[in-house]
Amino acid sequence: MTAPHLSRQPPPKPPVRPRNWPPPSVPPSSRHVVRMPHRFPAPRRPLAVDALAAAAGLGLGISLALGISSQTVSALHAPGGIATALGRVTGMLSGYAMVVIVLLSARIPPLERALGQDRLIVWHRRLAPWGLYLLLAHAVLITVGYARAAKTGLLAEIGQLLWSYAGILSATVGSALLLAAGVTSYRRARRRMKYETWWAVHLYTYLGLGLSFIHQIDTGAPFVGHPLATTWWTSLWVGALVVVLTFRVGLPLYRSVRHDLRVAQISPAGPNTWSIVLSGRHLEKLPTAGGQFMMWRFLRRELWWQAHPYSLSATPQAGHLRITVKELGDHSTALSCLTPGTRVAFEGPYGVFTADARQSRNVLLVGAGVGATPIRALLDDLPRDTHVVVLLRGTRPEDIAHLDEFERLVTKRRGLLHTLTGPRHTLRLDAPSLHTLVPDIAGRDVFVCGPDEFTRRVVTAARDAGVPAAHIHHEDFTF
Ligand SMILES: Cc1cc2nc3c(=O)[nH]c(=O)nc-3n(C[C@H](O)[C@H](O)[C@H](O)COP(=O)(O)OP(=O)(O)OC[C@H]3O[C@@H](n4cnc5c(N)ncnc54)[C@H](O)[C@@H]3O)c2cc1C
Structure with a gap:
């Protein structure tokens, strides 16, 4: 077995490549690293984790209490009463879990800085199946409970629920969309599909959640005739929507417009690897740190609809940023053909690898x-x-x-x-x-x-x- 080549300084010289950093367009006098206003320091981890756990625990307690307090002793003793009661509690827990799952992937900057996007996504992935199991349990238990109360068969009860109760049909469609996102996220299924297909299916979960919300408020026992509970639940869901729209749409849009990034230069950085230098405005105001990544959207006809993560390969310098991309699939390969001047939108910066x-x-x-x-x-x-x-x-x-x-x-x-x-x-x-x-x-x-x-x-x-x-x-x- 041949030993790997290990060298201390000086390492073997790579072939000479045209220099792209600092960008040649930058005059020599300004080729110094512009000290970025360092992004806000990461909050102490245990504090952030504790605060998050406390808030999540409080919300869980309130949801559970609402589910339980909507039961009466006589209703529990009626035919199907236990199944219906359990159906209501699992429905409340599922609804609450969905909000937490969405917030974990909402890219909320303080949370992201404290815990890192990868860890938040791991939690999102762990919790998501439980939200779906609770959703399925809710649907089955409510159907069984109502069927026993009406002394009818399950199929007849499903028909009755779908056509006679306000919002149940749309909630069923919503649940199907949520289940599709869950099934396509299983490792085996995901490996067989393109990332973009998986992402598109995932996008429909927002529609699924919207469709299921209406029936919760209109027919949910904890809410009918309980304005305080309705206000709390509506604020929770609308709040989650506002957070998602702010951090996944508003902030990226604002930063993309403000910094007006454009491709400035593309040059080889190794076999099948390209350096892409981007120029922009006010980059000293972009709160980024070395080691972070962004989701990049190159605004060209065939690329604008995909956002891919690439790390910065140098901290911003004199109005320029740089990423370095290895050709792996269709998106990364297409980047070598970008032309200078191409506009670039981005989300981020993200990551705690700093x-x-x-x-x-x-x-x-x-x-x-x-x-x-x-x-x-x-x-x-x-x-x-x-x-x-x-x-x-x-x-x-x-x-x-x-x-x-x-x-x-x-x-x-x-x-x-x-x-x-x-x-x-x-x-x-x-x-x-x-x-x-x-x-x-x-x-x-x-x-x-x-x-x-x-x-x-x-x-x-x-x-x-x-x-x-x-x-x-x-x-x-x-x-
Ligand atoms: C935090 C982070 C930082 C990264 N930094 C760099 C970098 O600096 N330089 C670099 O060359 N590569 C980087 N990558 C990897 C890069 O994102 C993928 O190689 C690229 O997205 C592949 O896309 P494709 O269409 O070319 O290939 P595909 O064949 O479509 O995908 C190859 C694999 O990349 C993953 N992938 C594809 N699209 C995405 C996406 N939109 N989001 C997340 N994962 C995706 C999938 O797991 C897929 O199996 C980074 C990835 C992450 C998660």
Whole structure:
């Protein structure tokens, strides 16, 4: 077995490529890093998590209390009474869960800064199936309860509910849309479909929720004749809608118009990898940090309807931003054909893979392939007194995007740069090999970004090498 090529400075030289950063259009006098007004510091995590848990717990308690208090003892003893009561409680819980599920993916900036979008999406994914199970239980229990009360068959009761009760038909259509989103999100189903198809099905969940809301207020026992309960529930749902519209539509629209981003330059950054420099207005007012990503929408006929996440590969400089994209599928490949002047809309910045996450003054930055891009931007943004060791992995030196810039920045910081090249099967990435490269690794914060398997291995190796879990930070390129 051949050993992977490991080098300390100076690393093997990648082929010379035209420089795109700082942008050549920027006059030499202004080629300094414009200090961005650092985005608001991330709130202390435990505080944010505690506040969130307390608010969610309070809402859950109120919903449960409303569901239970709408029962009477005599109704419970009537035929079908228990099933109907359980149906009402599961309906309230399902409705409440739907609001929380929507809010978890609403990209609320303070929450996003405290917890990170990837963690919020993990919670969204874990809670969503329970919302759907409760929804199904609600539909079945109410049908059974009403059928027993009316002493009729289940099918006859379904017909009765659909055609005689206000809002039940639209709620059924809404539930079908919610279930479709749930089914298409199962890993096996999702792997078989294009991301864009999955996304479009997911978009219909908002319609599904809207359709199901009407029957809750019009026919729900906790609300009929209870104006206070109706006001609380309506405020909860309308509030969630306002939050979604504000942070998923309003804020991105405002920022896109304000900063007026356009493609300025496209140049190769490695095999099938492109650097895209964007110019814009007032970029010093964009609250971003190295290591963050944005959802990019390139306003060209065939691309405008898709927004894809790409990390900044340098912090903004003199009116310019840069992303670095590896061709993987249709969207990333199409970007190499963009023409200068193309308008760009964006959502974000998002992510907690930033200098704010550090717990110590010494860091190890690890990047593989195009995963080196947020690491490159992070390097711009770490405070001057941070001691950095950078470990970059690529099959060949030219596979490591922006290697020349890494060299320059690491030298400037008097840090250490290791490049790890060679075929994958020759690479050992375990605790002893990390320890050999970085003997003081246990006292450092470790930032990792790369393909899933690579990231998992580095995270495990770092833990085994004694790095506390709270000092390990990773960015995942798969949602
Ligand atoms: C937080 C984050 C930061 C990223 N930063 C970079 C970067 O700096 N440079 C880079 O080259 N790549 C980056 N990626 C990966 C990049 O988003 C995907 O490679 C790209 O979206 C693939 O789209 P496609 O149409 O070319 O390929 P497809 O073949 O359509 O997709 C390939 C895979 O990418 C994922 N994907 C596709 N579209 C999206 C989407 N809109 N949102 C989320 N995931 C999607 C899917 O899991 C899919 O299986 C990042 C991803 C994430 C989540």
